[in-house]
Amino acid sequence: xxxxxxxxxxxxxxxxxxxxxxxxxxxxxxxxxxxxxxxxxxxxxxxxxxxxxxxxxxxxxxxxxxxxxxxxxxxxxxxxxxxxxx
Numbered sequence: 001x002x003x004x005x006x007x008x009x010x011x012x013x014x015x016x017x018x019x020x021x022x023x024x025x026x027x028x029x030x031x032x033x034x035x036x037x038x039x040x041x042x043x044x045x046x047x048x049x050x051x052x053x054x055x056x057x058x059x060x061x062x063x064x065x066x067x068x069x070x071x072x073x074x075x076x077x078x079x080x081x082x083x084x085x086x
Contacts, residue, residue, distance in 0.1 A: 013052065015057070015060075018052050022046055022049040025049065026046065062078075064078075064079040065077065
C-alpha cells in the first residue's frame with residue numbers, strides 16, 4: 001500500500017490531480033471488493049480530497065472577475081453565478 005500523504009502534501013496537490021485521485025477512490029469504493037479497513041481509509045482520503053477541491057475552486061472563483069460595460073466604460077466586478085447568494 002502506498003504511503004499516506006501528509007496534510008501539506010495534500011494541499012500542494014494540483015486540482016486536476018486531486019480530482020483524478022478522487023475519481024479513483026470513488027471507483028474503488030463502488031466496486032466493493034476491498035476490506036472494511038481499506039474502505040474506511042479510502043473514504044477518509046476521499047473526504048480530504050473533496051475538501052481540497054472545494055477550497056481550490058473557491059479560491060479560483062474569488063479571483064475571477066467580469067468586465068461589465070456600464071455607460072460606455074468597462075468596470076470590473078466579482079464573478080457571481082446566477083442564482084447564487086451574495
